Amino acid sequence: MDIEVAEVVDFLAEHAPFSDMLGSERITIAKEAQLRYFRRGTVIIEAGAPNNSLYIIRSGAVDIVEMNEGLVDRDEPGDSFGTSSVLTRLPSRYRATAIEDTLALVLPGRVFAEMYASSQVMHDFYAPRQKGSLRKAAQELQRVDTPILRLDAIDMVSREPIAAEPTITIREAAEIMTRERVSALLINEGEQLVGILTDRDLRSRVVLEGVPNTELVSTVMTHGPLTVSPEMKAFELLIIMTSRHVHHLPVVRDGKAIGLVSAGDLMRLETANPVFIVGDISKKTTADGVAEIAHRAPRIAAQLLAQGADAEDATHVLTAVADAITSQLITIAEKELGPAPHPYCWVSLGSQARRELGLASDQDHAMIISDDATDLSWYREMAERVVDGLELSGFKRCPGDAMATKWQLRESAWKRQFVQWVNEPESNAVLHAQIFFDARPTHGDFTLFERLVHVVFGGAQRASRFLGHMAAMAVRREPPLSFFRGFVLENSGQHKDQFDIKSGGLHAIIELVRVQALANGITEPGTLTRIEALRSRGRMSDDHAADLADAFTFISYLRLRHQASLFERGQQADNFLDPESLSPTERRHLRDAFTVVRQAQSNLQYQWQTHLMN
């Protein structure tokens, strides 16, 4: 009888990719492998020398050093090295040195190459990184599906909409609705949607008003009803329904109704939905009342993540809530102060503008005021009330003072301000100005914003020195190299017990994407939207864009999950992640994400040098 070397097989079962392989495959590896011992200081693979083995560390630690770049990785038990030289059959680019006494499983290159070819798991793991591996990782983190977040409007349309011409009578309309068992009837003129008639309309506008049912339906229907596009998310529909007090939303493409979503459809998806918070906020008439509801938002985000939402979904929900809070606070202030003397636009900045709000976000905003205004005291008072209200609602005051209490300028003053930032790009000014380039109007007269954007982005696109400064700042945020024994491994080889996932990960991506968006006249603030815009304009390769978007989504998710868990434990949300809180697979993917960021930074650096030379 033949008992396998259980210690070796069990060891393999604890580490990726072997953990994901079949038991029989692990046994094959164990049987083909040899154990070897390397005293600390031993060079296991020499750079430039051929290597024909895969090494899997059993105990000890090995530094992987690339001759030009220095330390590339520090491997610990369960990690493997030597793969690239086996697969390429080229001399090793790295030197692998045991930095502690090391015991390693050594698998012949031939066996590794065979398994690499035959095992999907092995292939996925060792394939020269990427092409969606991070995306897969992010998806694996969120296996559960929440339909309200996943589904698009079009997914909820189960049948052709029931529609009629505006020339039928009210009675005929009621007959159709009864026969078809629908609570609303769409009214089309030819192909175009022109109105909607609901059960409620029949009660309130026909029966109660005493309108005879022989009248034309067009006399009582709602003209030009609120509609949604097929791509909108189910939760966004819910937000619209609760905030606009409608129960039916026609789904429209090119003016033609292709379906109808009712509140009942949404309720069936999710009986207890967090997004009702938006409707609740819009009912509050005091800042205290708003704050009371606002404090439910972090719990909601935590729940969403627990239910399997991805980072984009969760940050969108948090942003929608923040937008609702902002709008309601402004509405309350306007009621108390009386209407604004002249038009203005309230603009969200930074993460709220990008729709990437986390749980530890400050408030960042500004106000554009019509040039007709001479006395700004109304606006000042309003801004102060809103800032106070936001603070009550849990949004800390911006330490950099990027708030409408300070930044309330008339349209022409804004233009001068932007010209100054763009033309005098001292690095301090750039640092300051960055946040103003992530802007989105949330309340008031949006045309003020749009005119300004037009001018500002046109100017920035041509300002090479300004963009150069921004690019230089974007590459300055170096992500960590890797993880080692629960510590963060910096490029210097130093270990740290935690790292700032916002500064070292997210913002590195946000900034390098922002500068490229500005250079290409892309005005959208969202990072993922900007990446897609850069890709579609041929400014970023498909692969590069996919990698960067995946890295961003993955890092965002880890940050949100971290913040949600702090929140659950009643602690203040922050951005400092302890590597011990990550699974080995997550650490590995995060390391890949860092590699993507570093690559993007070096691309940017290269592009920028080229750009300046031309």
Add this chain to the structure above:
Amino acid sequence: MSIFRKRHNRLRTDYLSRAPEGPVHDYLAEPFPALDTPLRELPMLAVDLETTGLDPAVDRIVSIGFIPVDGHSIPIAGGRELLVRPKTVEGVGHSATVHGLTDDQVAAGLPLTEALTQTLAALRGRVLLAHHAAIEIRFLSRACQNVFGAKPLFAAVDTLALGSDFLMQGDDDIPRGRLRLSALRAQFGLPRYRAHLALTDALACAELYLALTAEMGQRTLKQVIVR
């Protein structure tokens, strides 16, 4: 039963001449590696026995685990764990709490004759490696004598002796327990294993041997062989 340098192959031929045809004879027919064999080429077999006690006269072998060491590497495919079926119905008794084998598992094992035959075949031309090798040597010799009517001879390397030499380098007084397999392994950061499975212990001993000789720098069999 172990042998002194230079004489070990001569002694082997003496044993061979007395051994009847059979597994012990076949084993002894293959010469031991020469004493000047470099360690990087030395063929060894790490062996561990699980027994019902410490006295070969009364206790018996419950399982035999072994794994080859070829120079500085351990080919895992050569690892074996041979459970030995007892001749009588008498159970493993108390010792089950030590090695974790139940009577049922042991009953499913090999007859002692077969287990010894396989072990001797694996040992052919190799140096026996064990932690506190005297135990393995005594039990194997006794069992072979009983089963085949002949005593084998072993060229042996003992990681306990090597470990003792290693610790003596530092201080003269070695605290109790420091020479245990697991304690010595911990010195080199080797993985923690579940103790008392014969193959696992054999592997643990083989890894420790690689670590000890790498650290102390012996180069030939002569420097490590049990005298």
